[in-house]
Amino acid sequence: MFAQVLSAAPYGIEARLVEVQCDVGPGLPGFAIVGLPEKEVSEARERVRSAIRNIGLTFPQLRITANLAPADLKKEGAGFDLALAVALLVATGQVAAEKTRDAVFLGELALDGGLRPVRGALSMALAAREAGVGRAIVAVPSAGEAALVDELAVYPVASLSETVAFLRGEQVISATPRTVPEEEPGDWIDLALVRGQEHARRALEIAAAGAHHVVMVGPPGAGKSLLAKCLPGVLPPLAFDEALEVTRIHSVAGLLSPDRPLLRRRPFRSPHHTVSYAGMVGGGHGIPSPGEITLAHNGVLFLDELPEFDRKVLEALRQPLEDRRITVVRAGTAVTFPASFMLVGAMNPCPCGHLGDPLRPCRCRPHEVVGYRKRLSGPFLDRVDLFVQVPRLTREELLGEGGGEPSGAVRRRVAAAREAQQSRFTGPTRTNAEIGPREVRRTCRIGPEAKALLGRAVDHFALTGRGYVRTLKVALTIADLAGAATIGPEHLAEALQYRAFPEEVA
Template identity: 45%
Template sequence: MIARTFSAGLLGIDGFVITIEADVDLGFPGLTIVGQVSGAHDEARERVRSALSRCGHAIPPRKQIVSLAPAEQRKDSPGVDLAIACALLASHGLIPADSLDGTLLWGELALDGTLRPALGTLVVADLARRQGFRRLVLAAGSVDEAVLIPGIEVLPVNDLPGLIAHLRGESTIGVAARRHVRSTGNLADAPDMADIRGLAVPRRAIEIMIAGGHNLLLRGPAGVGKTMLARRVAGLLPELDDQQALEVSKIHGVAHRRSPEGLIRRPPIRMPHHTVSVTGLLGGGNPPRPGEVSLAHCGVLFLDDLPEFLRACVDGLREPLEDGMVAIVRAGYALHFPARIQLLAAMNLCPCGALGDPERICTCSPSAIQRYQGRVPGSVLERMDLIVPVTPPSREELAGSEPETSAMIRARIFAARERQRERLCDTPWSSNAEIPAGGQAILELCRMTPAAESRLLDLAGQESLSMREVDRIRRVARTISDLDPTVEADGMIDVDAIALAAQLRQPCQQARRA
């Protein structure tokens, strides 16, 4: 008798339906699994065989063949264990075959028949809903993730004997209750901008960066406060909307980072060390997993000591910064990881870190400084909307008035984001930084006064700016206007906004040696 069940496979942060067909017939006893299975599924043969022997029902020795379709798609998740076991049970006649109609099964079997959570539950639950399945059966330990997806019944199962009893009508497993959790995170735990005195220009650049979704590079001597500023970004970011929260939670779910409190609502802040590998930063591996760039999707990726990162890592940032995704192409698969990030980077001006500090003397040679700064390719620098020098604060700045708190800055950022949301509501973009360069859209959405237009053209001629750089200044100026409550939401960009946007994008030239 041939029985059929359904499960899922993972490919990046997407899923695909796997059809499991089991045939039990006379012949030499054994269990064979076919369908381009990986090592995890090859091992599933032993897990399933042991679990079936302890299911509480007699399994006669037969020739058993299990096929996983589509055969051309590689499968590498142990979450298929439960579907394989149920297909074999139906083939042996121990459970009604029609009891699994409209059901997707997901879970890893232990040798004693208990069910363990499998990686990627949120992806599988979303797949089941989109593919029209009525019911999702999975391990009880995964139910908190699965119930976050509406429109599908979730049945939590502790062990294989309990599921058999339910399918045979001998007992009942209740449908898991839908949770309405809206975890916002605790902003009070984030470091406050009020802790930092001075650094007025970098503080302003951070505010503009977050308000408009821009990329920012902080340049200055070691110990001046670049990293301290970056660590306070978490307290300024707006909460993710429903679609963004689902995408971020799916990415973190397949990367072994479950969120038991619900969908991830706080934008992620990722700070990888400069020794990170290319695969660790951009993603890949076998099976493919998202890297730090994708884990920062809808959030901020902070790269401290940017020149110290591998050149291949820095070069690989071009596509995510431009397209908002990472393309992983290998011999056996091709997939895309979402990676719409804001890049916040920091770098010293020389290898010793003293260049630009008025109280220290740089001991690096001019050639060493040139090599150090040359480790950051121009193609990445060109994609930075803001390039801001950070200098040690003066005594007057340190003794000045109390600096603004994160709450005060956050209020302005939220107001600017709301202005952008209203302006871009009929477009596929959600922030000023996403408006494409070189088209009619940027002319309509970032309108300038005649004086501002003339000033921008003068800057382009004086600094030999490319069209990409001109449009970046224009978008930053739009964000500066959005942060100004005296400017109407659809008001034109004035000359002061253009001047400030140009000031906050200083070219990376070697600073004079102290």
């Protein structure tokens, strides 16, 4: 007998439906699976055979052929197990075919018939709904995220035997309710704890308001890492569609926890400088999996000790810094992942860290300083929107009462500036950082005085085309923070301060 049930496979952060077909007939007993790589086949075969036997159902001594279609879709992992087992049970008359219609089956089998979570359940549920499928039978730990998709009834199942009982109408399982969890309080550091560094605080506020890429330069212990860790506390909460995107990414990467099916917090990723190329950009064995830049999508990618990162890894960021997505090619499969993150970099001005400090002489030789800076290429630096100097704290700042404005106040100003951006843009654009050169010309309204200043700045600072656009975008955010409809000279003048790598760091 022939049977067919639906499953799904992740593809990038999307998913495609997969038809799992099973044919059982006379002939030499055996179980062949077509459409999966060799290693996956033998493992899936064992799991399905054991699970069916262990729950007391019949695994027939017949010729069994299973096929996963479409054939050209690369598939891996164990997420098809449940569908394979159910298709086999239908083909052998142990479950009625009509009970499996209009349903997608997502779950990995253990040998005892228990069901494990699948990666990318949210994306697979979305693919099912898009295809007009009405029901999803999903392993319990993955049911919460799948249930975020409306117009799809998600039935959580703990085991193959429970699935069979449910399909036979012997056990009632109610659909998982769609619950959108409250936003969780973050564990960010409050800006009130940061002493001094007014200039850096301001630059970070601008960066947060426009989602601009920012690099902080200063001696060790000035508070660069501290300031970066304050950022999550001033960024606006994720909109629902942004939260869905972030959740899909983490689900595909296998980083979603069952008790938190929807991620509400903006990601803050801080990979160590020893991170590999694939770890940063995405890739790995088999079907490419998302890297740090994709896990930071809609949030912050914090690279501490920037020059210590592998040059190749940093150069690979050039495309996503501008295009806000990355295409990863692995074993003939090209997958595009979203990578719209805000880059926050921190670094010392030189290897010893004290270049420019009048009280602590720098111990580096000139060529060492040059070599250190050269680890960051011109094209990489040209994509940074703001450079900010973070000097050593003064005696007064260290000994004084300290404590600056708390994060809550900054967050409110950032939120207002983001709202101004939202109302300006149509389509998917959310922040000033995302607009391209053409849109910049269309979007930026510049007063005559500011225009004249900009003309002088182009000559004086020898601004590149990209530098010009960057400065305008930052000026636009500064105007948004000020609630101004046009870019004035004061906004532009401030933007110009952040335009270049600080040569002298005191």
